[in-house]
Amino acid sequence: MDPNPSASLKTLSIIHLALVGGIAVFGVVTYLNNGSFIANADPNDIYIYVVPVVGALGYFLSQFLFKKQLQNIDKNDSLSLKLGKYQSASITKYALLEGPAFLSIFAYNLSGNALFLVVAIFLVVYLYMQKPSERKFTEEVPLSLEDKKQFNNQKK
Structure with a gap:
């Protein structure tokens, strides 16, 4: 039996x-502990280039790999397989945004440079905007007419 799409998307x-x-x-804890907000680009700081x-x-890379993984979803796959592949693609996308955000916060903690905190904030806001939903799933995954019926029936 296929898993409930709503439950799968809720888990995601x-x-x-x-x-x-x-x-x-x-980020908040790091900012409260550090408290500095230096807007100075020190050319000797390697993080100024890396972050x-x-x-x-x-x-x-998160966008590219997400789209690439979605292209690998066959329209003839079962709904549960499509849900699994969508979850995998989404988690990959989230991880590729989360890693640089953590690096940015870590670099901010070391130097107090505001640029790093700003980069982290933008990455977190973008990651937040990637919140999964049933609408996004149905728009991004190639669903057959049967999948759409099954999706709508199991959603209830």
Whole structure:
């Protein structure tokens, strides 16, 4: 029997919320402990180069791999297999955003440079905007007419 799509997406939403919440709490705690907000770009600080590059790579790679994994979903796959592949693609996307955000917060903790905190905030906001929903699932995954009927029936 196929799993309930709503339950699968709810599980993915909980994972998403935990990741966003974890980064946000880590960022707030780090800011409260550090308290500095230096807007100075020290050219000797290696993080001044690494953090923006890793942040941009995380952003673009998350989009690229997510779309690539969704393209690998066959329209003839079962709904449960499509849900599993969608969850896997989403978690990959979240991880590729979470890693650079943690790096940014860590770099901020070491230097107090505001640039790193800003990069982390943008990554967390973007990650938050990636919250899974039934609408996004039905728009992003190639569903057959039978899948759509099954999805709507099991959703009730």
